[in-house]
Amino acid sequence: MDQDINVIVDVALNKWALGIQVAILSILTTVFLALWLNSLHRVLFAWLLAWTANLCALLAVFGVILGTGVFSETALRMLYVLYAWFKLWFAILLIFGLSRHFYKNSLLNPSVMRFLLAFTISGGLLLLLMQVDMLIIQILVYILVGGFLLMGGVYFLFKTDRSQSKIFQLVLCCESFILLHHAWVLIPAVWGGPIPRYMTRISFFDSIAELIVGATCLFVIANRVITVLKQRNSQMEEAQQALRELVDVDPLTGLWNRRHIETFMQAHGETGYLIYIDVDRFKQINDGWGHAMGDVCLQRIADGLRKHFSTDCGIFRLGGDEFLVISGADEMTIHQDINALKKELMVRNEALPSVSISVGIQEMSETVSFEKALQQADTAMYSNKRLGVSG
Structure with a gap:
């Protein structure tokens, strides 16, 4: 059972x-x-x-x-x-x-x-x-x-x-x-x-x-x-980074463009010096040597900026023949770097014209914002251009 x-x-x-x-x-x-x-x-x-x-x-x-x-x-x-x-x-x-x-x-x-x-x-x-x-x-x-x-x-x-x-x-x-x-x-x-x-x-x-x-x-x-x-x-993320580089990098010189300035400032803070650079008589180079040589001159300036300024600096092509460097170095070092760059650019030969630049320098501080400092650097650059001497 x-x-x-x-x-x-x-x-x-x-x-x-x-x-x-x-x-x-x-x-x-x-x-x-x-x-x-x-x-x-x-x-x-x-x-x-x-x-x-x-x-x-x-x-x-x-x-x-x-x-x-x-x-x-x-x-x-x-x-x-x-x-x-x-x-x-x-x-x-x-x-x-x-x-x-x-x-x-x-x-x-x-x-x-x-x-x-x-x-x-x-x-x-x-x-x-x-x-x-x-x-x-x-x-x-x-x-x-x-x-x-x-x-x-x-x-x-x-x-x-x-x-x-x-x-x-x-x-x-x-x-x-x-x-x-x-x-x-x-x-x-x-x-x-x-x-x-x-x-x-x-x-x-x-x-x-x-x-x-x-x-x-x-x-x-x-x-x-x-x-x-x-x-x-x-x-x-890699594609976005590549896209950002395409958007933020100037294709001719390989420098950052205006779009990247805000990103750089957020990472480094609004301190240091703004160095505003403009090519003298750039139209004459284009007219006399051709636009292709004008592009070569811009690339030459970009290479010189990378060579003479530290990697911590922000180096930008603002457009046309205008460049901007944001540097954390002291003013004396900046003047030495600019003079070395000018000396290098003045070298010429049969295939390459000499290049002259005008420079305006302005310090940023707690009382001088980036926008104000940029405007003052631009004004200093034009003053330097009119005088025909370095700032």
Whole structure:
């Protein structure tokens, strides 16, 4: 009597556990379907098929339990063979998706996949024709699925050094050990040996194990998405930086233009000296030597400014033949730098005219804002130009 009650309890618990597994796998399959519909990544399709196959396998087992005493022996065996076929393809597609996830070339290439498809179909038909006992089919499933997951997990465990990959491989190895353990303890039952009592209620443990595998799959995908988003953000930042440089940099001289002055002032503060520079008789250079030579002269001035002023200075081309330097050096050093620049620019030869510049210098302070200092430097520059001497 107690034994009959235990059997009834075991059957009821198995049905409940299988129902929980069906619910879990349905949720996982739905999640992978939603992810795949919003992505073209091939790994998602492989894992979608894997969890769909696992769900179909579980539904086949559910059909066997519900159909016992209702369906014929052949129909029940057919359902069990379908369970075995779908379960094996769950493992194959899981490894296939893993290889697609971490490598461009899949470990399971089309020829191998065709071989596995032919092998599993012919194997399933053979099991049906030979009317193999369902216990033996279950043991074969545990061995094949566990062995395949173990080989794939170990292979990729040593193939890649990515931490998120190793987590998934370790989970696959643990799942394979669980399945191989099931096969090991069931083998004696083929010869009439006893089945451990806990194996009649192992579905609860299997549900948790498969939930962990599914959650790890989602973790790997989430990690991949985060990595891709970081890469895209980095690329966007690089593109924005390149765009800012295109906007803020004068294409002829390579100096900053007016747009960058505010950014520079925010970074360095409104202190130091403004050095306003204008080319003398620049129109005569353009008219006498040509506009191409005028551009060469502007580039020559830009090179001289970079050479004689420190890298901490802000050097700008304001437009046309006007330049601005924002320097934190003392006034004596600034005059030395300007004189050295003027001396260099006055050198001429048959291919290059001499260049004269007028300079206006104005200090910024708490009482003299940038705008006011710039206006005063501009005024000083024009005064210097009219006098024909350096300021």
